[in-house]
Amino acid sequence: MNRFWTTFRYTFTGLRWQIIGWGLGVAIYGLMIVSMYETLGAQQDRLQQMIASYPPEFLAFFGGDTNSLLTPAGYLGMYAFSMLPIIVGIFAVIAGSGLIVSDEEHGRLDLIIAHPVGRPSFFWGRFMGLLGAALSIMILGWLGFSLLLGRSSLGFSWGEMALPFLSLLVQTLIYATLGLLLSMLLPSRSLAAMVTGVIMVIGYFVSSLSFMDQRLEILARALPYHYYQTVLSFQQLNLTWLFALLGISLVMTALAYMRFFHRDIRLSGEGSWRRG
Amino acid sequence: MNSNNTIAPNRETAIQVQGLTKSYGKVRALRGIDLQVQRGEIFGFLGPNGAGKTTTIRCMLDMIRPDGGKALLLGMDPQVEPVAVQARTGYLPGEMQYYDNLTSERQLRFFNDMRGGRAEWDYVRHLADHLVLDLHQPIKNLSKGNKQKVGVIQALMHRPELLLLDEPTSGLDPLMQQEVLELLREANRTGTTIFFSSHIMSEVENLAERVAIIRSGEIVEIMQTSSLTRSSLNRITIRFKNPVDFTELAKLPGVVVLSQVDQTSLTLQVTGDMEMLVQTLGRLPVFDLETERPSLEEVFLTYYKKNNIQQGA
Numbered sequence: 090m091n092r093f094w095t096t097f098r099y100t101f102t103g104l105r106w107q108i109i110g111w112g113l114g115v116a117i118y119g120l121m122i123v124s125m126y127e128t129l130g131a132q133q134d135r136l137q138q139m140i141a142s143y144p145p146e147f148l149a150f151f152g153g154d155t156n157s158l159l160t161p162a163g164y165l166g167m168y169a170f171s172m173l174p175i176i177v178g179i180f181a182v183i184a185g186s187g188l189i190v191s192d193e194e195h196g197r198l199d200l201i202i203a204h205p206v207g208r209p210s211f212f213w214g215r216f217m218g219l220l221g222a223a224l225s226i227m228i229l230g231w232l233g234f235s236l237l238l239g240r241s242s243l244g245f246s247w248g249e250m251a252l253p254f255l256s257l258l259v260q261t262l263i264y265a266t267l268g269l270l271l272s273m274l275l276p277s278r279s280l281a282a283m284v285t286g287v288i289m290v291i292g293y294f295v296s297s298l299s300f301m302d303q304r305l306e307i308l309a310r311a312l313p314y315h316y317y318q319t320v321l322s323f324q325q326l327n328l329t330w331l332f333a334l335l336g337i338s339l340v341m342t343a344l345a346y347m348r349f350f351h352r353d354i355r356l357s358g359e360g361s362w363r364r365g
Numbered sequence: 366m367n368s369n370n371t372i373a374p375n376r377e378t379a380i381q382v383q384g385l386t387k388s389y390g391k392v393r394a395l396r397g398i399d400l401q402v403q404r405g406e407i408f409g410f411l412g413p414n415g416a417g418k419t420t421t422i423r424c425m426l427d428m429i430r431p432d433g434g435k436a437l438l439l440g441m442d443p444q445v446e447p448v449a450v451q452a453r454t455g456y457l458p459g460e461m462q463y464y465d466n467l468t469s470e471r472q473l474r475f476f477n478d479m480r481g482g483r484a485e486w487d488y489v490r491h492l493a494d495h496l497v498l499d500l501h502q503p504i505k506n507l508s509k510g511n512k513q514k515v516g517v518i519q520a521l522m523h524r525p526e527l528l529l530l531d532e533p534t535s536g537l538d539p540l541m542q543q544e545v546l547e548l549l550r551e552a553n554r555t556g557t558t559i560f561f562s563s564h565i566m567s568e569v570e571n572l573a574e575r576v577a578i579i580r581s582g583e584i585v586e587i588m589q590t591s592s593l594t595r596s597s598l599n600r601i602t603i604r605f606k607n608p609v610d611f612t613e614l615a616k617l618p619g620v621v622v623l624s625q626v627d628q629t630s631l632t633l634q635v636t637g638d639m640e641m642l643v644q645t646l647g648r649l650p651v652f653d654l655e656t657e658r659p660s661l662e663e664v665f666l667t668y669y670k671k672n673n674i675q676q677g678a
Contacts, residue, residue, distance in 0.1 A: 196462035
């Protein structure tokens, strides 16, 4: 247990610059978006004209229409939250796919694992470090989106603003754990990151395009982004979706752990650990 | 893992390995390794690159799982009790890799934390002083040799009962090689068992009490280091002040004339003891003499010839 906390501490502090970078980035973006709502609200007539001039397909891509985009939830959904899973997803893909394998590909894991840590403590310590980093980014982002709410006519409380961040956290975990699992199954970290990234981006586009073409909905339902809750989460968070994604993340983490526990540790430059 | 393979733990034995096999696809890295290292012993594991030295050591520390056979370290199975084994063991990998942005001290503190803070920092400084290593330098600024020193310190700093070292003097200059060997002897004097791999004959002769020779995943021979020295080859080039008759030299036991330029220069191959050769040379007008130690391959050839085993080129 002692080594679990040591591993957690080192992993979390090792991710500190990523936490600061991604967290502050989202927070600053939130401050801008919330403060800009007043400016846009003052020019609502002109904004309505501008939105009306957009092609309906464009609005549909962001999951809205002329009326919904002028609501506070629609505004935040279009200008902020619809893109955040992709933006924070980059962190998730990099951190998840490299959580264990980065040290292995650099030849450091060999010596670390030779210390009396134990694979279970090492794996779960690292995973909890990643979870802590993702949570910290969400908290920083949430603070950024909430700090100016008191002066804004958006009408959300700090608690309500936390709801889309819960959904965003689960999305982040899905991509991080997918990256982690693939890094245990595929020959290299870069391949795992690439496959996870492709799934993430395809999910975003297919899900957005499915608002325009109903035939894509079946495919969209198979991808995580479909279950991301932005506008809806302000009204009522779909807990079934939330916990289902969380469950899938845990299953992927457990599978990655089992793979890590049973396989050989590679040396630097050995390439694939898979038997030829 | 072959569950039929069992070894009875022995208190006197630090390492017990029996029938260890490991394959990577079609490549059979280990073909049934059997070893026993006594507590307090310095044991050399000699073999050319790719012979299976690293694979054996990594199997012992549960970093890779053998296909068959069993290993016990300090009476414990590393696959069953890896943390207990690793807590009492120090390990130096063949190639040290670090977090390059850390200083040596921060890196060593990281390793120490991973051991639950067991190392005494005064002892770490003693080791660093001995190896002339500045602990405040970032790792990325260190030479290969200095990085190796950090590795040696991390292996020794918690005063382990058993040291598993994969080519411990790799990358070090001759002076530092001697310093490292001295540190290892010092650890051994306090009771630490040392198992180290090498592909350098002289290093093994210098440090080890016993040696196992591994080739293509098989143990060729296990012997006292002194026997290795006795049965090994030496290549000697002699130049004489005046032309001499080499007949007497060629007739000495274990001596083969490899080449002869003229009556003033020749190269001999000597197997084992050189006493008679030196006595004979004492009566001749020797100008200078150069001794070359054999490569491992040449040593293996000697063994194969001795055992009448056909050996290809």
